[in-house]
Amino acid sequence: MARNPERRAALLDAAIEVLADEGARGLTFRAVDARAGVPTGTSSNYFNDRDQLLSQVGDRIFVRLTPAPDALETAMLPTPGRQLVLELMRWVARRLAAERTCYLGLFELRLEAVRRPELRTQLTKVLRSDLDENIRGHLAAGMPGDADTVRLLYFALTGLLLDHFTVPGLHGDRDLDDLIETVVARIVPEA
Template sequence: MVRNPERRTALVDAAIDVLAHEGARGLTFRAVDARAGVPVGTSSNYFASRDELFMQTSARITDRMTPDPVRVEEAMRPTPSRQLVTELMQWLVQRMADDRTGYLAMLELRLEATRRPALLDHLNRTVRADLDANARFHREAGLPGDTDTFLVLYLAMTGLLLDHFTLPGMLTGGATADRDLDRLVETIVTRIIPAE
C-alpha cells in the first residue's frame, strides 16, 4: 500500500466532493482520480476497495466537521445559558454551511449505508460515539437541559440542517418566509431548552 498521507487526504477530499455532487453511485476510483487531478489508477493504489474508500471518506468528513478545540474553548467562555446554546447551534449551522460539500457527502454516506451493512455498522458506531460525546460535553459544560433535552435538540438541528441543505427554498418560503436561519435556530433552542 502506498504511504503518502497528503495524497491520501487529497484523494479522500476528492471522494467527498464526488459524493456530494454525484452521489454514492458516482463514487468510483476513476471519478476520484479525475476529481483529484491524478493519473487513472492512483486511488486504487491507496484504497483496497470501494468499501474502504467509503470508510475513509466517513472518517475524513468527521475530521472536517469537528470544531477546533481552541474555538470551542473560546465559545464556552460565557456563562452557560439558553442564549449560549443558541449561539453554539448558530455556530454549528455556520460550520456546516462552510463545509456544505462535506455535509452533503455525509448524507450520501448515510443513504449508502442502508445498502452496505459494513458501512451501516461503521456509521452507527461512529455517529453514536459522537452523539454520546456531545451529550456528555453538554452535561459537563453545565448547559441547560438534561440528556433528553440534548437529544431533542440534536434531532431538531439535524432536521433543520437536512432541510436547509437539500431543500433550501422550503425554509425561506411559506410560514417561515420572514425568518432567516439564525432566527429559526433561536426558535428551536427557545422551544426546547428550558428558560433560566
C-alpha cells in the same frame, strides 16, 4: 498500498466532493482520480476496494467537521444558559455550512449505509460517540436541560440543515438563524 498521507487526504477530499455532487453511485475510483486531477488508477493504489474508500471517506468527513479544541473551548466561555445554547447551535450551523460538501457527503454516506451493514456499523459508532460527547459536554457545562434536550437539538439541527442544503426555499423567508432560535426556545428550558 501507497502511503503518501497528503495524497491520500487529497484523494479523500476529492471523493467527498464526488459523493456530495454525484451521490454514492457516482463514487468510483475513476471519478475520484478525475476530481483529484491525478492519473487514472491512482486511487486504486490507495484503497483496496470501494468499501474501504467509503469507510475512509467517512473518517475524513468527521476529521474535517470536528472543530479545533481551542475553538470549542472559546465557544464555551460564556455563562451556561439558553442564550449560549442558541449561540452554539448557530456556531455549529455556520461551521457545517462552511463545510457544505462534507455535510452533503455525510448525508450520502448515511443513505449508502442503509445498503452496507459495515458502513452502517462504522457510522453508528462515530455518530453515537459524537452525540455522547455532546451530551456529556452539555451536562458538564451546566447547560439547561438534560440528555434528551441535546438529542432533540441534534434531531432539529440535522433536519434544519438537511432542508437548508437540499430545499432551501422550504421554509419561505425564514432564515436558518431564525429557525434555530425557534428550535432552541421551544426545546431548551429556561435556566
